[in-house]
Structures are given as structure tokens and as C-alpha cells.
Amino acid sequence: MKIDHQNYTEYLLLYLDNELDASGRREMDLFLEQNPDQAEELKILQQATFVPDDSIVFEDKESLLRKEEDRRTIPFGWFKIAVAAMLLLSLGVTGWYYLSSAKNPAARSVAAQDNPLKKSNEPVSAGTVKKSGPPVLENHNTASAGSRIVPQVTVNNKRKMVRQEIITPPAQEEIRENHAVAAEGSGDQTVPAHANPDLNVAAHDQGNEDVKNSVAALKVNSGRFDSSEPSPGVYYENVPQVNDVIYFANTSFSKKTKFRELFRKASRVIEKVTSPGAAGELLRNNELEISTQ
């Protein structure tokens, strides 16, 4: 930077506005010492500057002040939400549990007796639970001539399902089937002595596969289950008779049971349509059999 008489005005104004750096100010001071006319000009420029008047103030300054609105914050807001969510969840789970239990109260009673049943599920016979291997459907239709036993207990490798077998009064169709079984296995010890041989012929004429299956199962179970007893009542696998409930371990209730029921119904319909006389005679025999028991 070189200050001379050609450019001094700019540097003089920069000097006035305090926009020169330290070296520039020193150079300008030296120039002003050497040039009194320019120093006088600087004084005039300095007189043309303005000094703030402190007597001028903004009145009622308090009106400009502001205060934040009272923002109420609820402490632990997320914590409360989390607690509420946990309560709702626990209520929901509890309610679901009781509702599901109320739908099948017998399952709870069976579950309570699950331990002795598990112990009895040892493979002691062909009719008991097979803990390993594929599920096996067991036929219980020949358990008793006077009762119908629904399979209730299922044991799987991965999961155990427990059901209760409920003894219900035998339906007429069930009685007829039992008579058909008796007719089929007339030489077996489980066949009632009053079985009508005509039923055997009728059953074979119908081609009822379900009846055959019942006979097969009857033969398997005949070694340890005597259906000829007058009132079998309750049967446990390893536990003596208790109440009117029988528990069986079964490993399959899926499609096979459904198909069995379907075939059974179909066979009944065919039987009714094709040989109403035989059905009427069957019914009369069943009534007679019931009365004798």
C-alpha cells in the first residue's frame, strides 16, 4: 500500500471508518504528519460523524419483554404409556386364556391329570401310545357295546395334545355297527352271545369298510379289554376303573378320522336306501339287545 496525493482520500475515509489494519494506520499516520492539509481534511470528516444521543431511549421498554407460555410437561410420559401397554397386554392374555379354557373345561381337568397319564403311556401293548414313530389312529369303536368312546389323548413327538374321552349314550347307528362287528367276529370271545348272524351278512353286503376296521381293532384290543363285561364303565390304561371316563392315547385325529366318519355316514345312507327292510330289522334287533342288557 502506497499512500500518495492521488489516492489519499480513499485511505483517509478508511482511516476514519477504522477499516485499515495496523500497518495501514501507521502508514496513514506518517502521511498525515507529512501532509498537514490532509490532516485538516480528516478533522472536517471527523466533525461530520455522528455520535449516538443517549438521551433518546425507547420508552416503555417493558412492553417489548416476552414470557414463554407455560408449557406443562408430563414427566415420564413414555413410561406411563409403556405401563399402560403392559397392563393392556397382560389383561388381554389373561382374558384370552380364561376364555379359551372356558370353551373346553374338560381339557383343563385332563391336563391336571396329565402326569399319571404320561406314565401310563409306556408302550406296554399295541393299544397304548407310541411315543416314537408316526402317529397311529386307534379304533375305539369296539370298547363297549353300551357306550361310545371318543379318542381324547394325543401324544406327538413335538407337542402333546390332551383330550378327554366322554362317554355318551350310544346312538342307534353305533349300536348297529357294534352288532355288525359282533356278527363279523362271531368266533371271537368279545362277540356277544346274542348277536344276530343275519347282521353279519348285512354288513358284508353293504361293503362297509368301517365295520371291518372296527373288527380289526377289536381283535387287537381283545387281549386286554373285555368288552363282554356287562358294564365296562371307565377304563384307564394302567389305572383301575374310575368314574365313567376312559382315557386313551391316540396319535392321530386328522384326515383319517374325518374320512372314516364320512364313509360311515355314506354307508348308512346307502344302507337305508337300498335295504330298508334289513335296516328295520336291524333296529328291532338293537332294541331287543338293549332291553336284554
Place this chain on the structure above:
Amino acid sequence: MTEKEYNLCVKDHADSVYRFILKNIRNKEDARDVVQTAFEKMWVNREKVDGNRCKSFLFTVAYNQMIDQLRKGKTMDLTGQMFDKPVYNLQENQTKRILDQALSRLNETQRSLVLLKDYEGYSYDEIGEITGLSESQVKVYLHRARLQLKNYIVKPENIIER
């Protein structure tokens, strides 16, 4: 900017910005309105304002508000004939009166630049931020204003007696 910083800014800079605006537009009520509006805008935008730079923000808002008001042609023209009566006392010395007359002959931009420099001591760069001008523009406009003021006060009829 917090509430505390805002209120501190009011206490520290309300007078200075009011003087700056009043010196420019020469009308107390208008100057007061401008200052109130500037602070209101700063309060509304307080979350965007840095508390350490509240003065710069305040002067920027006030300057723009003042320019809008001046451009409505309400308070003044270049000759100062439409000014309200001077805010200073008639007993004040002659120097101050002549300077006010010289200032009134500047255009609104030059006047603002001179006052921002003399009153607040802002640098060219800071003045450029407030007024929206570049630093070189500030330098040029301000130098012209200085020379114009000097030329006014050196007129024979305005010689200041010492």
C-alpha cells in the same frame, strides 16, 4: 434464542435500534412502530435466531421494516421538508443542527450506512449483512456519503463556530 436471551436483547439493544430508526425517519411514532415490529418478528423467529447475534438480526429486521415504511412516502423526502419537527432541542449547538441537516440530505441507504457505522461501529461487512449490500457497495456508498456530509458542513453558510 431463549426467552432470557430475548429479554436481554430487549434491554441491551432496544434503545440503540430505536435511535437508529428515529434518526433515519425522524418520526417517534413511526420509529416506535418499527422497533416493536422488529422485536415481535424476532420473538416469533426466536428459535432460528442465535442469541449471540440478536443485535444483528434486530437491526436487519428493523432496517428492512424502516425501508418499507419510508418507501410508502409517508415521512420524508430527500430535502427533509416532510420531516417531523427535529427530535433534538432547539437550544442544542449549531454543529448538531447542521449535521442533522446534512444527514437529511442523504438518501435512505447512505443515511443508514452512516448511522450504522457511526452509531454502532459496524464493519463494512456487517453493514453489508444488515442492509443486503456487498462490502464493496457499502464502502463506495459510505465514502460518497462522508464526502457529501463534509462538503455540506464546509459551506460558508454552515461554517461551524468553535
